[in-house]
Amino acid sequence: MEAPRLAQPVLAILFAPLLLGVVNRVKAWVGGRRGPPVLQAYWDLAKLLRKGAVYSRSTTWIFRAGPIVGVCAALVATALLPVGDTPALMGFPGDLILLAYVFGLARFFTVLAALDTGSSFEGMGASREVQFSALAEPALLLALAAVARNTGSTSLTGMMQGISVHAWTTAGPALALVSAALLLVFLAENARIPVDDPATHLELTMIHEVMVLDHGGPDFAFVLYGAALKLWVLGALLVGIAVPVRSGDPWIDAAGFAAGMLALAVVVGAVESSMARLKLLRVPQLLAGAAALSALALILVLR
Amino acid sequence: MSLFFVGIGVLLVGGLLSAAAGRNGPWSGRLGALGAVVGCGLALAPAVGVLGTGVALESRLPWPMPGGSFRVEIDALSAFFLLPILALSALAAVYGTGYLRPAPRPPGAHWLYYNALVAGMALTVAARNGILFLIAWETMTLASFFLVTYDHQKESVREAGWIYMVATHLGTAFLLALFLLLQKSSGSLDFDRLEPGTHAGLLFVLAVLGFGTKAGFLPLHVWLPEAHPAAPSHVSALMSGVMIKTGIYGLVRILTLLGPPPLWWGWLLVGIGATSGILGVLFALAQHDLKRLLAYHSVENIGIIALGLGLGVLGVASGSHTLAVLGFAGGLLHVANHAAFKGLLFLGAGAVLHATGAREIDHLGGLQKKMPWTAGCFLVGAAAISGLPPLNGFVSEFLIYLGAFRAVSGLGTGVAVPAIAVIGSLALIGGLAAACFSKAYGMVFLGEARSGHAEHAHDPGGAMVAPMLVLAAACAAIGLAGPWVVRAIGPAIAALAGPGDLPETGLLGRVSLGAGAFLALAALLAFLRSRLLAGRRVGAAATWGCGYAAPSPRMQYTASSYAQPLTDLLRLFLRTRKHLRQPGGYFPGPSSLETETPDVCRDRIFEPVFRGFGWVLARLNWLQVGQVHLYVLYIALTLLALLIWRLH
Incomplete structure (x- = not known):
């Protein structure tokens, strides 16, 4: 196996928490604050890993399994994603299905861990999570189906290799629609504004944050790290399609990819600074809109 | 092949012995379940063999029925369906011995029907003649009806059994039409001689309707949510796990007989x-x-x-x-x-x-x-x-x-x-x-x-x-x-x-590799966490409730509230009924909220249709006098009329 294939997992493992730092820095800059250091997420993780733990008396092994499943699922997903032209560590035709479903597994266990506490807050968050993800799933897979049609490939590696400046000039509208749909899925799945507010402090209004209220110490470090990895992986999927830097040189591709990820973090920060979160009842409409965008893209590439 | 028949025989003998053991509850249950396990094990052997070698087993006997011979065959497709049917039947039988204890009454009749159901399913997927297939199909249906109505003292169970009976026979009616048409176009009901003729499309639609009723295609599924909960749980497992799959089997078997399919x-x-x-x-x-x-x-x-x-x-x-x-x-x-x-x-x-x-x-x-x-x-x-x-x-x-x-x-x-x-x-x-x-x-x-x-x-x-x-x-x-x-x-x-x-399909190896990597990583992380927590303080506390330290189980989220956002979003399809008694006034009394989601297809499609049928049939009530010899007369008259029509 050639070393470049390790690029995506290594980049993700090392730099996933950095992405959060950039987003927060952008938000602080727009808001006129100094904001936390860019490396804050790393300090948080180090602090949490040094702590003990407190478990609720209601909980069972399910509660302790949740954070581990979250991290492992995201790690497996990093092995399925390529960087530019460089193939993925473990890519194969149909790997995008595995990618979608390992995140499904992680969600299933996060939700069960939340229900294990018997807390009504966490039950509420779990209920919202399954509702929104059930609607985001078709948008994600239909968007990838449009890319599959356009590039004639069913593996993420093949799809990313098929995306190029040329593909954007010939099928630009379809790819733009796919990118928009994926951006919405990315924001929803990672609990960002306008679907969920990661900075909120009221249990009643949270989605992702409220599900992990009872986790502490190393468990919470796993939760945070798993969330950062998920942000990275879904972001990398979007950047792979929206940023067509394919030079054949792994270094230039990686540089283009890194620039794309940074730009995505800035976009997320800008979105979070410029708008409030949607009413919970409006979120399904947003996600149905994402699925509709994917379907439109499919119609464009089908002809 | 003989092993298959011996297996079927053991199943039926076990059921009969169990019924004969009658009053002696424990022995009756043991004999019935033993018959099921041994019979399934014996019949399983040829099925495994066929999948392993790829060579089909066959036996053909003459019999007095019209429409061909008594023909039974286990080819790869039959063997594939036999595998889950027999394996799950044996497991559910073992489970049933525990589940039926303490029994309200001797379980002999239950085991007779259970084993008949298993034998019926096995014969259904092995039959290669239309008549034999329908006989096995009906055995399966009737046996499962009696299993569903095990708790027949409850009115809800009787109603569930009734709905099942009607629905499944509606499906069989389509199958009768299907086989009659096939008989007409090919002159025989032996599966190897069947010719679809010119109207393969019609035959396919009939098969989808007939087998779809058993399998539970929407909107023909209405019997499933009634019958499965009413039956004892190991019977529910059997019905839901494998019996409805005989519908799928019928559909794919007909697909192989109808020639190349159109788009x-x-x-x-x-x-x-x-x-x-x-x-x-x-x-x-x-x-x-x-x-x-x-x-x-x-x-x-x-x-x-x-x-x-x-x-x-x-x-x-x-x-x-x-x-x-x-x-x-x-x-x-x-x-x-x-x-x-x-x-x-x-x-x-x-x-x-x-x-x-x-x-x-x-x-x-x-x-x-x-x-x-x-x-x-x-x-x-x-x-x-x-x-x-x-x-x-x-x-x-x-x-x-x-x-x-x-x-x-x-x-x-x-x-x-x-x-x-x-x-x-x-x-x-x-x-x-x-x-x-x-x-x-x-x-x-x-x-x-x-x-x-x-x-x-x-x-x-x-x-x-x-x-x-x-x-x-x-x-x-x-x-x-x-x-x-x-x-x-x-x-x-x-x-x-x-x-x-x-x-x-070899790509599944990559999926297994990913799954293996996932499990290895999970084990690694669990080990890492136990090392991290070793020697540190691991406490136990109440679940976080915004500082409230005495949460009660009633404060938990309920299943209804958990599903409510989704069911509300999709209320267009679900038509959930809400019965709300709101708190009101300065000193609110008790309040309540109940929701129920009845089956839309049953309420909107089948209820009105069957009410119409009921109205029409009520006009014919005078024919139904409740005297058996008059009914025999009806049968004789019908046969006579058919004979005259045939001679004509």
Whole structure:
């Protein structure tokens, strides 16, 4: 196996928490604050890993399994994603299905861990999570189906290799629609504004944050790290399609990819600074809109 | 082949002995279950042999019935369906010995019907003659009717049995028409002599209606959510796990007899699969009764199977061998997978019912701590039915997805459009199924007990736990050994997709690799955390309640509230009824909210139609005098009239 294939997992493992730092820095800059250091997420993780733990008396092994499943699922997903032209560590035709479903597994266990506490807050968050993800799933897979049609490939590696400046000039509208749909899925799945507010402090209004209220110490470090990895992986999927830097040189591709990820973090920060979160009842409409965008893209590439 | 007949014989003898043992309850139960286990084991051997060698077993005997000979054959397709039927029957029989104790009455009759049902199913998939097939089919139907009405003292059970009886015979009516037409065009009812003639399309639609009623295609599914909860749990497992699959078997068997399919058959199956799948899981989500929820999930899974078969038909019709193999492999494998995880889930629900006496999800909770074995097995089943890796549900859904993505990326619009429908509906079904099973497992087994029912529960005995463990192991094994499993059922896939190799199914090895990597990483992280926490303070506290330190179980989220956002969003399809008594005034009295989600298809389609039938038939009431000799006269007159018509 050639070393470049390790690029995506290594980049993700090392730099996933950095992405959060950039987003927060952008938000602080727009808001006129100094904001936390860019490396804050790393300090948080180090602090949490040094702590003990407190478990609720209601909980069972399910509660302790949740954070581990979250991290492992995201790690497996990093092995399925390529960087530019460089193939993925473990890519194969149909790997995008595995990618979608390992995140499904992680969600299933996060939700069960939340229900294990018997807390009504966490039950509420779990209920919202399954509702929104059930609607985001078709948008994600239909968007990838449009890319599959356009590039004639069913593996993420093949799809990313098929995306190029040329593909954007010939099928630009379809790819733009796919990118928009994926951006919405990315924001929803990672609990960002306008679907969920990661900075909120009221249990009643949270989605992702409220599900992990009872986790502490190393468990919470796993939760945070798993969330950062998920942000990275879904972001990398979007950047792979929206940023067509394919030079054949792994270094230039990686540089283009890194620039794309940074730009995505800035976009997320800008979105979070410029708008409030949607009413919970409006979120399904947003996600149905994402699925509709994917379907439109499919119609464009089908002809 | 003789081993197969001996197995059927042992089944029937065991049932008869059990019934004869009558008053002696324990012996009666043991004899019946022993007959079932031994009979299934004997009949299983030739089926395994056929799948291993690929050589079909056959026997043909003359018999006095019209329409050909008494012909029985086990080819790859029959063997593939026999495997889950016989294995699950044996496991459920073992479970049944524990479940029926303490019995309200001697279980002899129950075991007679149970063994007759198993024998009927086995004969249904092995029969190669229309008449023999219908006889086996009816045996299966009648035996299962008596099993459903085991608790016949309850009115709801009698009503469920009645609905089942009517629905399933409606389906059989279509099958009679199907076989009559086939007899007309080919002059024989032996399957190897059948000629579809010129109206293959009509025959296919009749088969979809007739077999679809048994399988539970929407809107013909109305009997499922009534009959499955009413039956004893091991019978529910058997009916939901394998009996409804005889409908799928009938459909694919007819497909092999009707010659090359046109494209629209695939479109039809994909359409049926998408509606059954999505609406099935939606209805499941709105249920409060654990077994009713599982019954609606059977509709969903039958939908997924239909999506796979539809893709396979599209592949054959468009000449794409890869698509045909992936579609049929996914559909067939999902048949076996559904038998494993749905059997497991019904047995788990039965264990909960046995231990607590409650089927209402909102009355349960916290059983993970009290019934750890049952809970662990149920969790495996719940994750598997949600199609999550590394379990078996993902393997079959992966094959269907892969076929659909192949079709979208490389085939013409006539195939790509239904393939897109497959992708979209599978994705939605997957998300909703995860929502539904996180609710079912989370509310029943996690948190704290919501009522006195759940407080003193404990795991059932070994006879009930062992079958669940075997099924859970099967779910994990198929999930991790995907490529080998697909190769093992290769002959059955080739019977539908056409001869040739099995392209792309080797990719399941990569899925297994990913699953293995996942499990290894999980073990590593768990070890890492235990090392980190070693020597540090690990405390126990109450769940966080914004500072409130004495939370009560009644403060937990309930199953109804958990599902409410989704059921409200999709109320257009569900038509959930709410009975709300709001608190009011300065000193509010008691208030309440009840919701129920009746079956829309039953309320909107079948009720009015059958009310119309009832009105018409009431006009003929004068014919029904209640005297047997007059009824015999009716039969004689009818035969006479038919004779005259024939002579004419």
